[in-house]
Amino acid sequence: MKHLEFKDKYKELLLSGRKRATIRLQCYVKEGDEVFVHCGGKIIGTAKIKKVEERSLEEIDDELAKADGFNSKEELINEIKKLYGCPKKVYVIWFDFKPFKNEIDPHEMYYSDADLVEVAKKALENLSLSEGDKRILELFIKTQSIRKTAMKLGGIKKRGVVRKVLRKCLNELRKRGLI
Incomplete structure (x- = not known):
């Protein structure tokens, strides 16, 4: 499943349901996707992508600003400029957020208690890997x-x-029973 990541400062807006949109320079999700929502290093829920739009800064309005958790379009545009400079276009991702009862540590979700350095070493010793994968594992070690x-x-x-x-x-x- 894909992931949508937010800074910790947006957590309460997400949990309260006030943040229903986000603006990104690049977009890797599409309408209908279900994604994990990360905030402050934890997975706090899932979101169903309702719509993805391409907009210029001039097309940002107060409705979008409020859906993104801002008080006005000016406040949102200032934040975009602070983060991204003055982009010609941005992607607006509209979503329905469903919080988890308890946050999930992504490391535990994917790796449980595995020592990843040990995983990399054992993989290099025991698995047939592509040159690209070997290079990544060697760098990781x-x-x-x-x-x-x-x-x-x-x-x-x-x-x-x-x-x-x-x-x-x-x-x-x-x-293979090696870990």
């Missing part, structure tokens, strides 16, 4: 951090690639 590995691979957005390789290796090692 050096950095011992998903974030740092992603940065060395080209940027923070590469975290998903690192996580995917680690999860794939962990699942295969478990299947």
Whole structure:
């Protein structure tokens, strides 16, 4: 399942139901997708994507600002400019949020109590891997951090690639009884 991440400062707006939209420079979700919602490093619920729109800053109105948890379009536009500069277009993601009763630690959800450095080492020793996967695991062993590995691979957005390789290796090692 895909993920939609928010800063911790938006948690109460999400939980109260006042935040029903978000603005992004890039969009990887589409209408109908169900996504995990992260806030402050925890998964706090799921969201069903209702609609995705492409808009210019001039097309932002008070209705969108309020749905995004802001008091006015001016306040929202100022936040967009602070985060993204002055983009020609943005994506507006409208969603229905469903909170979990208890927050979930994403690490526990995907890896339980596995030592990821140990997973990487055992995968390199025991699995047939592509050169790309080997490179990622070797970098991960050096950095011992998903974030740092992603940065060395080209940027923070590469975290998903690192996580995917680690999860794939962990699942295969478990299947073979090696972890």
